[in-house]
Amino acid sequence: MTDAVGSIDMPDAEDEAPESKKKSRKGGKRGKKGPLGRLALFYRQIVAELRKVVWPTRSQLTTYTSVVIVFVVVMIGLVTVLDIGFARVVKYVFG
Structure with a gap:
């Protein structure tokens, strides 16, 4: 039976990378900056996204604002009607 490529039994050559080829995560853009530098980078990224x-x-x-206001008013009316209805039912049942 043939094994799938990259299976546990028969690892590929790519899976056995020597330790020297692995990159360390130290350094880079964020590694050497202090807290103020990172804060400035964060601010620049916010401005770029905006x-x-x-x-x-x-x-x-x-x-859009009108639609939201109308929807909220309708929902307020619906909740008010339901609240008054339930209050009357409870008052009728429990006296």
Whole structure:
């Protein structure tokens, strides 16, 4: 029977990499900077990500805000009606 490539019984040549080829995780961009340097890098990354954001136009923002407000008002009304209904049922049952 043939074994699958990279099985436990027959390791591939790639699986047996010598220790000298493995990279250490020390150093790099973050390894040599102090806390203020890392904080500055974090801030620069935030600004870079915010520049990638596609911001809505004013009309889209108005539409989305209106939809949310209407939905919240409808849900408030629904919860109010259910609350009053349950209160009346409880008052009727328990006196």
